[in-house]
Amino acid sequence: MPTRPRSPRVPLSPLPVTLAATMAVACAQGDSAAEADDLTTTIDTINGVLHVTTAGTPPEWQLTQVVSIGPSSVTEQETPDEFGRVSSVALGPDGTVFVADAANREIRVFGLDGAHLRTFGRQGEGPGEFTSIYSIAWAGDRLLVFDPPLGRIGEFSAEGEWLGQRTTAGGLTGSGIRFYTVGADEVFRFALRSDMESQWVGLDSRGDTGDTLPYLRAPEDLPGATPALVCRYEGGIGFYPHTVGAKLVQQPASGGIMYSAWGYFYRIAVTAAGGDTLRVIERDLPTEPITAEEWAAGSADFEEFRERRPDASCNPRSYSRPDRKPFIEEIFVAPDGKLWVEVIRTVGNRWEFFDSEGRLLGSVPAVPYKERTVPVFRGDHLATVRQDDLDLDHVDVWRLERRPAGR
DSSP: OOOOOOOOOSOOOOOOHHHHHHHHHHHHHOOOOOOOSSOEEEEEEETTEEEEEEESOOOBEEEEEEEEESOSSTTOOSOTTOOSOEEEEEEETTTEEEEEETTTTEEEEEETTOOEEEEEOEESSSTTEESOOOEEEEETTEEEEEEGGGTEEEEEOTTOOEEEEEEOOSSOOSTTOSEEEEETTEEEEEEEOTTSOEEEEEEETTEEEEEEEEOOOOOTTOTTOOOOEEEEETTEEEEEOOSSSOOEEEEEETTTEEEEEETTSSEEEEEOTTSOEEEEEEEOOOOOOOOHHHHHHHHHHHHHHHHHOTTOEEESSSOOOOSSOOSEEEEEEOTTSOEEEEEOOTTOOEEEEEOTTSOEEEEEEOOOOOTTOOOEEETTEEEEEEEOTTOOEEEEEEEEEEOOTTO
């Protein structure tokens, strides 16, 4: 089962009461499993909230690889597709692929045929320069480049021309500090308020949109959680999350809407900026046990640490093993309004995608993507960053297609 990084360890805003109530209902309902062969959708109103529940097997779609951009061998040198470290990708206008190489502090542009078109940027603090490239995204006709250590969002044209900058909080670090593209001219970014509470801030090609959303945290003692072990030893401290337990996943969406879920249940809450729950999207799937191999793999880092540091003091002293696997590894919201859910399955994770009303449209096998990156969507295309067996970065572009009948 592929694993992903946990949320950054930063001060978080409280989870809306409505979402917490949804989780409580989940605990009471238990783990029902649908055996239906055909896809069925039920829409109910419960306590004034719309619940869209799907059972059965969704239509099979496929991801057809359009291009893979990356080095063909470890000996390849000084070529545009030999990346130092890809931190972010953006699908641009006219079938272009913008790749942020954080190691080389530059952005490289390719066509969908893999041909290198241009490169712009360099290390520095002046116009068109970067101290770091955490994330890139399109807002209208401008490419936004998030450089948190410099406290700047740079703006570029499709040709790489410097158009100006916006200031942002400097010195931020963490895997969750990135752009999330939620519309043709709408992007959210991670930010800290003056009181050090975390939030999402909406942007477009003209500046801030005024939409802000709290960065959520899960209530304590939710089912399926595996607390991370914090170990102190002489000269240091170690932090060891397990990869098997459920986690809170979240993503902002167009118009100041938040999608969030506690992955132990296949249940996604759609909430407004004020905290009101607009919709709950639910799915009936059979539960699956955690195998001994999966549990051992998730504990491997901690066990190796204990061998090296038997004198360490850890709190808690050991992991709490959940009674079963969670359902949800991650969620993504595409600019066209589709909700994508990475579903954890023993035979291999799948991506199921829904329309903006919560109706299940289809399913495809999940493709691998590098930790600290996320799939990027534009129309019927998506791009992922992948590391090969030699830890070399590649950018894969896929086209979403309905699987032909009979296949």
